[in-house]
Amino acid sequence: MLSSDILENLAIPTRRKRHRRSRKAWAAGLALVLVAAGLMLWSSTRTHIVNLGNERQLNASGLLQKWAEGSVIVMIRHAERCDSAPGPCLDDPTGITVSGSQAAQRVGEGLQRLGLDGADLLSSPKLRTRQTAHFIVGDTVTSEDWLEGCESGFAGQAMAHKRAGHNLVLVTHNGCVDHFQRTLKVAPGERESGYASALFVSVDGSGKARILGRMNEPDWRRVLASAQR
Incomplete structure (x- = not known):
């Protein structure tokens, strides 16, 4: 052993x-x-994007009050592109589809419910953004090149064009909205903007921006109508 x-x-x-x-x-x-x-x-x-298509979240975001104060920038992506969609084109193939023009009109109805008196409206010079802006407001909108460039200075340009007491409506491109969101540290998986969707940003008296949330096109009329009853 x-x-x-x-x-x-x-x-x-x-x-x-x-x-x-x-x-x-x-x-x-x-x-x-x-x-x-x-x-x-x-x-x-990270900054997380609130879905303003939810009535509770819309009310909690403070958007309605901020809009009434004239302290909001809203960035709207152009409507459905004709060159990447199966639907019929509105006219020019570099513009938007017929369905896109109807979506832009619905966004315009939603903005009218919020109130466009005193708001400044600008669009990218691209045809698809100019057409979207036209159907949103029913008129020609001033175009500026910086709304097409989508460069790193986009956020600064947007802030520089915001006048105190006046909401600013920008009809632009997904890349430009993405640059703004990057500046405010939005999580990567939340930065994609659908056609005719709107990103709302409040700007306080010291010029500090805060994202209030995103409204997707199908939700505009339903949510705003119920929120303002």
Whole structure:
């Protein structure tokens, strides 16, 4: 029979292996906890987009009050493009579809419910944005090149065109809206803007911008009608 000392010596490597495995498991668990904590911290620093198509969220956002104060910038993506949709074109193939023109009219009805008196309206010079703006307001809208460029300075340009006490309506492109959202640290998965969707941003007296939320085209009339009863 083996002596107790020999058995003890034989058991030592096994205990050491178990100890090393335990330490590795503990280190792996700690790494997972640190990664999860880092992701939570990162997420807490991101701006999340509220869906203003929900009546409760619309009321909680403060949009109606901010709009009445004239302290809002709304960025509207152009309506459905003719060159990337199966529907019939309005006319020029570089413009919007017939369905897109109808969607733009519905957005215009929603904006009229909010009130456009005193608002400044601008569009990108691209045909699809000029057509969208026309169907939104029923008239020609002034075009400016910076609304087409979608460069890193877009947010600054938008803020510079915002007059105190006057809401600013910008008909532009997904890339431009994306640049503005990047500036305000919107989470990557929440930056995509659908056709004729509107991103609402409030601007306070010190010029600080805060995203109020996004309204998708199908929700305009229903939500605004119920919110203003």
